Amino acid sequence: MIIIHHLNNSRSQRLLWMLEELQLDYEIKRYEREKDMSAPASLRAVHPLGKSPVLEEDAVTYVESGAIMTHLADKHGRFGPPEDPEGARRWHQYMHYAEGSLMPPLFGKLIVMKLGFLGMPARKPVQSRLDDHFRYLDDELSGRAWFCGDELTAADIMMSFPLEAAQARAGLDERYPNILAWLKRCHDRPAYARALERGGEYAYA
Ligand SMILES: N[C@@H](CCC(=O)N[C@@H](CS)C(=O)NCC(=O)O)C(=O)O
Structure with a gap:
């Protein structure tokens, strides 16, 4: 099961898009930005940097959008680098x-x-x-x-x-x-x- 830790109005929206393109099952854990736009402290319990997105899959925690996208593209053989x-x-x-x-x-x-x-x-x-x-x-x-x-x-x-x-x-x-x-x-x-x-x-x- 994939869990995505998703902050409103943030970069993690594009990860939801990727997951939808791949038609994968996933659960969203939601976090609301504070007044100063920072992520709530609860996101630090998931990863020390307290940033979104965080993706959890098979007991592995992935951070950095680009690395998460690359992992998903490699694993599912879609949306990765073209052959040419x-x-x-x-x-x-x-x-x-x-x-x-x-x-x-x-x-x-x-x-x-x-x-x-x-x-x-x-x-x-x-x-x-x-x-x-x-x-x-x-x-x-x-x-x-x-x-x-x-x-x-x-x-x-x-x-x-x-x-x-x-x-x-x-x-x-x-x-x-x-x-x-x-x-x-x-x-x-x-x-x-x-x-x-x-x-x-x-x-x-
Ligand atoms: N380079 C990282 C950036 C992560 C990042 O800065 N995320 C923002 C969301 S747009 C965040 O969590 N901001 C809240 C905060 O810094 O407290 C990535 O692409 O995953």
Whole structure:
């Protein structure tokens, strides 16, 4: 049995999507963010870092979205790296890029905006870094439906959270039509809709 420790409005939503794409049985344990957006202390009883997602399967505890996705893709033989070398290269790149390159400036923007007046001098440079990413990604999606080619892979599922958050609060708009079309393709998938239904509150869809 799979148990997913799911925090509302968080990265764990994309793991529900992956589980729905794989049509697996799973149980959701829910956690509600505190007023300051942090996870409740009860999540620390599951893993010392107290972050979501956490996946438990066969008495093993998995953390880090990318590692969890890779484990699921390997185990079930679906949504992993495409067979063609270019598709596989892209898959590995985007599995890392989502958390390693795109989330840091998004988090930076969140902090800078929270700082209000104090954060003013940092607004432009942070947004300019984000715009570099959006331009690059829009170009990457030109002429291909998904990040690695013609088929949805776990790399797309990893990329969904940062790009949803970017659309909600970091200036990802109609200047980047290929990304918006890709987001729509993600949101149109029946498994995505089922994951939303099961996950509860999610501000970014
Ligand atoms: N790189 C980790 C990040 C985990 C993470 O920071 N999760 C956020 C949810 S979006 C969280 O639990 N935040 C609550 C907190 O930090 O207290 C992953 O992808 O799994």
